[in-house]
Amino acid sequence: MKTKVVIVDDHKLIAKAIGSIVNDFTDFEVMYEVENGVELIEKFKSPDKLPDIVLLDISMPVMDGFETAKWITKNHPDILVMALSMQDDEQSLFKMINNGAKGFMHKNIHPQELEIALKTLLREKIYFPGWATQKLYSSINNPAPSPTYEITPREEEFLKYVCQDLTYKEIGEKMNCSHRTIDGYRDSLFTKLGINSRVGLALFAVKHKYFNPDDFKI
Incomplete structure (x- = not known):
């Protein structure tokens, strides 16, 4: 059985290109592509449309990657979300993690790296490339002010x-x-x-x- 992948990206050419690459991998196949979170939610109404992995663009109209990741995490927590972005900014990385994404990668990733990323995500339930890991490490180790929240x-x-x-x-x-x-x-x-x-x-x-x-x- 191949691992089922869905691509959510409003740029059709990019979505098709990524889909073609993924379909070339022995252990993965693309179920379908949609342009935003609203279209994905509509697809998810059918149980046979639920994938194992969602490759999720961050910047999209109607319903962006942040809100879509949050919805998937709440309603289908077993589905693994891998964020796709042309940027490597810290704010987007942390926000996607907080909204439930288990991975984060550039859209211009090499096909071989993409296959490694998908296999790692499936096996370890988490995948972050070196640059993202470094940002997470720096954030954790930088001195942080005491939080103002009342935590019991x-x-x-x-x-x-x-x-x-x-x-x-x-x-x-x-x-x-x-x-x-x-x-x-x-x-x-x-x-x-x-x-x-x-x-x-x-x-x-x-x-x-x-x-x-x-x-x-x-």
């Missing part, structure tokens, strides 16, 4: 566990509380911090020193 002690504990390789159910077991309570902590932090994904929460926790790997060494 239990939410702080939740943030620490979010940075580990644990499911939400396992976090609930660690914190001795129900899955519904864990969902409450997560949703509360999403609202307070303006974040929409677990990756965004983890980045926030590390950057603002809520997580220290030494605290969890056995």
Whole structure:
């Protein structure tokens, strides 16, 4: 079975070019191409139109990549979103991550790199090229002002566990509380911090020193 890919890009020539490249890969095939998030949502009404990966342009009319990524994350969290952009600006990178994107790459990526990126995303559930990783590393390690949000002690504990390789159910077991309570902590932090994904929460926790790997060494 080939991995199903959908391309969302308002530039038809670019979408067709990317689609042609992806279809040349042995393990991937393009299901269809749409021009914006609204068209994608319409397609998603049919269960047989749901892909494994969405290659998502950021700058689009009607419904851009940021809002589309947020919608996919909320309604179809198992679908992997890879952001496509001609830019490498930090703001777009962080906003796409906060909205649920699991990867980010340039549109002018070499076909061989694109295949590696798709395989890595499918295997690891995350993919960022070197330049994006460097921006994330710099952001985490640069001194950050203390946040002004009121985060409760239990939410702080939740943030620490979010940075580990644990499911939400396992976090609930660690914190001795129900899955519904864990969902409450997560949703509360999403609202307070303006974040929409677990990756965004983890980045926030590390950057603002809520997580220290030494605290969890056995």
